[in-house]
Amino acid sequence: MTELNKNTLISIKNLGFSRGNKHIFDNITLDIPRGKITAIMGPSGTGKTTLLKLIGGQLQPEQGSVTVDQQNVHQLKPSQLYSLRKKMGMLFQSGALLTDLSVFENVAFPLREHSHLSESMIRTLVLMKLHAVGLRGARDLMPSELSGGMARRVALARAIALDPMMIMYDEPFTGQDPISMGVLVHLIKSLNTSLGLTSIIVSHDVQETAEIADLIYVIADGKVIDHGEPNALMNSSSAWVQQFMHGSADGPVHFHYPAPDYHSDLLTT
Amino acid sequence: MLHYFETLGRSTRENFAKLGRATFFLLLTLQGIPDILPRLSLLIKQLYSVGVLSILIISISGLFVGMVLGLQGYYVLSDFGADETLGLMVAASLVRELGPVVSALLFAGRAGSALTAEIGLMKATEQLSGMEMMAVDPVRRIITPRFLAGLMSLPLLAAMFSAIGIMGGHIVGVGMLGVDDGAYWSQMQASIDFYDDILNGVIKSVAFGFVVSWIALFEGYDTLPTSEGVSRATTRTVVNSAFSVLALDFILTALMFGDI
Ligand SMILES: Nc1ncnc2c1ncn2[C@@H]1O[C@H](COP(=O)(O)OP(=O)(O)OP(=O)(O)O)[C@@H](O)[C@H]1O
Ligand SMILES: [Mg+2]
Numbered sequence: 438m439t440e441l442n443k444n445t446l447i448s449i450k451n452l453g454f455s456r457g458n459k460h461i462f463d464n465i466t467l468d469i470p471r472g473k474i475t476a477i478m479g480p481s482g483t484g485k486t487t488l489l490k491l492i493g494g495q496l497q498p499e500q501g502s503v504t505v506d507q508q509n510v511h512q513l514k515p516s517q518l519y520s521l522r523k524k525m526g527m528l529f530q531s532g533a534l535l536t537d538l539s540v541f542e543n544v545a546f547p548l549r550e551h552s553h554l555s556e557s558m559i560r561t562l563v564l565m566k567l568h569a570v571g572l573r574g575a576r577d578l579m580p581s582e583l584s585g586g587m588a589r590r591v592a593l594a595r596a597i598a599l600d601p602m603m604i605m606y607d608e609p610f611t612g613q614d615p616i617s618m619g620v621l622v623h624l625i626k627s628l629n630t631s632l633g634l635t636s637i638i639v640s641h642d643v644q645e646t647a648e649i650a651d652l653i654y655v656i657a658d659g660k661v662i663d664h665g666e667p668n669a670l671m672n673s674s675s676a677w678v679q680q681f682m683h684g685s686a687d688g689p690v691h692f693h694y695p696a697p698d699y700h701s702d703l704l705t706t
Numbered sequence: 707m708l709h710y711f712e713t714l715g716r717s718t719r720e721n722f723a724k725l726g727r728a729t730f731f732l733l734l735t736l737q738g739i740p741d742i743l744p745r746l747s748l749l750i751k752q753l754y755s756v757g758v759l760s761i762l763i764i765s766i767s768g769l770f771v772g773m774v775l776g777l778q779g780y781y782v783l784s785d786f787g788a789d790e791t792l793g794l795m796v797a798a799s800l801v802r803e804l805g806p807v808v809s810a811l812l813f814a815g816r817a818g819s820a821l822t823a824e825i826g827l828m829k830a831t832e833q834l835s836g837m838e839m840m841a842v843d844p845v846r847r848i849i850t851p852r853f854l855a856g857l858m859s860l861p862l863l864a865a866m867f868s869a870i871g872i873m874g875g876h877i878v879g880v881g882m883l884g885v886d887d888g889a890y891w892s893q894m895q896a897s898i899d900f901y902d903d904i905l906n907g908v909i910k911s912v913a914f915g916f917v918v919s920w921i922a923l924f925e926g927y928d929t930l931p932t933s934e935g936v937s938r939a940t941t942r943t944v945v946n947s948a949f950s951v952l953a954l955d956f957i958l959t960a961l962m963f964g965d966i
Binding site (some may be wrong): 529 | 833840841
């Protein structure tokens with residue numbers, strides 16, 4: 438699985454990373470196929486966002502390598518890293534919109550920074566992207582006037598502004614009502630097929646994600662627990678994966694952050 | 707006891723590490739300067755929010771400081787029958803010392819704290835990371851224009867502070883206490899030296915502008931990305947800027963005027 442072939446866009450080998458004393462990943466290996474939708478799932482706090490930041494070259498791994506489009510992300514010179522990033526879109530969990538710019542200007546930002554398009558071209562492109570996420574009418578609002586779900590959709594419009602070769606979605610479905618959720622799921626799917634994008638989705642929404650993902654990786658405790666097609670995972674023989682995919686509280690994946698025994702903790706004075 | 711040394715050692719090490727990060731940050735900021743020229747609008751926007759918005763506090767403070775100088779100076783000088791030199795005394799104190807120093811302190815409180823809070827919040831809300839992922843260098847795009855704006859604004863604000871202060875001294879000395887109008891201005895003209903007084907004052911305020919902007923921007927950039935982190939960083943900006951300005955003022959004064 439790990440050998441590099443043309444169908445693999447991102448290949449992560451033996452990746453290790455820790456924050457302070459806490460090992461977030463030890464020895465993770467996974468491949469993300471080109472042109473497909475790959476989902477990364479796992480309990481809260483396992484390091485899914487961290488993994489996306491490692492892929493984007495914002496964090497430095499302790500061991501192992503991340504290869505994107507045949508380039509080792511952590512050995513690139515800053516200028517090479519920046520030109521690679523122009524081809525990567527990233528949708529942040531928080532949206533990360535620039536608070537001093539309007540919705541329109543936020544989406545126009547990457548275009549203004551990286552292209553020499555005329556003002557009318559920029560306007561057309563921005564309105565197209567905003568239309569795709571259903572917020573063309575919100576172009577003059579400031580980010581502080583948006584709801585969390587709207588902000589994330591604006592961030593999505595911004596992430597696709599430069600027509601990247603891949604997009605990393607960090608929790609795109611959180612805070613969306615059923616209608617915009619449906620539209621988003623559809624949008625992610627259609628961006629993927631029409632533009633030939635490679636998509637990585639980090640999400641807790643098992644149903645929605647399983648609906649559109651071609652491949653799912655389940656991560657917990659710094660390891661890849663299982664991977665495979667959605668159907669295969671739903672019927673996985675592993676108790677870990679069963680628990681996660683069906684959302685039961687009891688099972689091998691711990692709901693609690695590591696802590697001393699509950700009863701003795703309460704009785705300690 | 708051992709614990710004490712441990713704490714001392716750790717905080718020393720952390721402070722040196724921070725100094726290293728600050729120096730590296732300064733180099734990155736300075737490297738971005740050539741990129742500003744083709745995008746002057748970024749700088750102009752910052753000159754407005756850093757400089758123009760500080761004019762009011764600088765003018766009002768300058769007026770009062772000048773008026774107090776006029777009053778205090780008059781009482782001392784008139785004891786020796788030297789009240790004609792009031793203009794000289796007011797102008798020299800302002801141009802050499804109070805103009806650069808007090809404006810730098812006010813600037814740190816007004817513009818410096820705002821810069822730290824702004825950058826810190828941008829970091830806490832992942833706007834800086836977001837920019838990096840859009841292949842835009844946040845240091846060049848956000849920090850450098852603000853740094854240059856601070857560097858350019860403070861000398862101008864200090865000049866404004868001194869000029870208004872001299873008028874304040876005039877209002878009190880000439881207008882209220884009856885010092886001769888001609889003497890107020892002519893003593894000043896005759897004795898204030900362009901190089902020794904004015905230029906040295908300008909050099910000081912350039913140095914203060916450099917230091918205050920550097921501290922404010924670095925504290926924002928280096929903050930812990932939480933609301934508590936940002937509020938602490940803002941406080942540190944004001945405190946560290948004040949210390950640095952006063953200490954630097956002593957050093958610069960000693961180099962310029964003293965025979966130490
Ligand atoms: N800046 C940081 N400094 C120290 N520890 C951090 C930092 N950011 C994250 N962590 C830790 O790293 C771990 C992984 O965080 P991460 O944000 O990647 O989780 P996640 O899988 O995205 O969770 P969620 O699904 O809740 O978004 C967490 O346990 C968190 O405590
Ligand atoms: Mg996350």
